[in-house]
Amino acid sequence: MRIALGIAALLAAGTALLAQDLAQPLDTPGELVKELPGDAPRTAGGLLPLPPPPPARPELNAAIERADAAAIRKAWLRTQESEIRLLSPGDETEWTEGQEVELTWETSGPVEFVRIYYYGGRCRLGGRDRGQFEGFITEKAPNTGRFAWKMPWVDALSLGVRIAALGEDGGKLAADEGSARFRPKFMAELREKGTLIAISKTRQRLYYQRDGKLVRQHIISTAAGGYWTPIMKPGSYDGRRGAMGRVFxxxxxxxxSQYHCWMPYWMAITASGSHGIHATSPPFYHALGGPASHGCVRQHRADARVLYGMVSVGTPVYVFA
Structure with missing residues (x-):
């Protein structure tokens, strides 16, 4: 009984103190609220600021008045801020030519469609820019969060991917971008083989792979008509040229001595020295990117200098058709 009376007394005292506190005017001297503008409304003897008016949303209000659920949802979405975030490709993504890849993303707000395209800088020649490549992955696709695409060949070691969030009318609401490394199809099985040189006679390109990652791409010339650049891989052997498939x-x-010319930055790829990778002369730079040599693999002098400094004797060499 005594405990109950004590609790009742405490509650009564607390209620009295609260009532006394509420009875105090809000605009007593020294209170911050006193600094509010003079035209602010007075309530309970004090000054209170008005809340900001709600934003005008005539489309939403009209839909509510009509009790149209679909229109309400659509109008409400349009009042939300739109965002899009590209999830894949990510930082460590590598796409291989011919591979079906999946792009994924997430959105918020009234995003109905997406537009996705890829772009990048073409392989340089002797360090000089050769312009850009670009193309659509999809010009307009539903906002499903994923899109499948077959990776084409690109003349680069990487590509950028940009995705745009589109509204119902096709207008752009937001955008994001990412990137992926690129691997040509003929090198699909070489990823796990560490450091190597790979050459495509079809593409007239040389690739240098270090520790499983492509780090250099050069424009080259292999054998012109009437001459021959042998197909090879580590362990290959030819009766006339001997062992092939590495830097000897x-x-x-x-x-x-056969063609009476200097071959700067020479790297022999046959044991006999019949074929190698080397720099060509400036008068022949225009032919790079097409078959033009007597059988060796020609490069721009600036590219040959860089590759020569990176490659060690014994590095595996693959030459593909």
Missing amino acids: GKSPNAWS
């Missing part, structure tokens, strides 16, 4: 030796400037 290097020289900063080798002499060709």
Whole structure:
């Protein structure tokens, strides 16, 4: 009984103090609220600021008045801020030519469709820019959060991917972008083989892979008509040329006794020295990107210098058709 009376007394005292506190005017001297503008409304002896008016939403209000659920949802979505975030490709993504890849994303707000395209810088020639490539992955697709695409060949080691969020009318609401590394189809099985050189006679491109990642791409010339650049891989053997498929030796400037010319940044890819990778002369730069050599793999001098400094004797060499 005594405990109950004590609790009742405490509650009564607390109620009295609260009532006394509420009875105090809100605009007593020294209170911050006193600094409000003079035209602010007075309530309970004090000054209270008006809340900001709600934003005008005539489309939403009209839909509510009509009790149209679909229109209400659509109008409400349009009042929300639109965002889009590209999830894949991510930082470590590598796409292989011919592979069906999946792009994924997430959105918020009234995003009905997406537009996705890819772009990048073409392989440089001797360090010089050769312009850009670009193309649509899809010009307009429903906002499902994923899109499948077959990766084409691109003349680069990487590509950018940009996705735009579109409204119902096709207008752009937001955008995001990412990137992926690129691997040509003929090198699909070489990813796990560490450091190597791979050459495509079809593409007239040389790739240098270090620790499983493509780090250099060069425009080259292999054999012109009437000459031959042998197909090879580590362990290959030819009766005339001997062992093939690796860097057998290097020289900063080798002499060709057969063609009576210097071959800067020479790297032999046959044991006999019949074929190698080297720099060509400026008068022949225009032919790079097409078959033009006597059988060797020609490069721009600036590219040859870089590759020569990166490659060690013994590096595996693959030459594909």
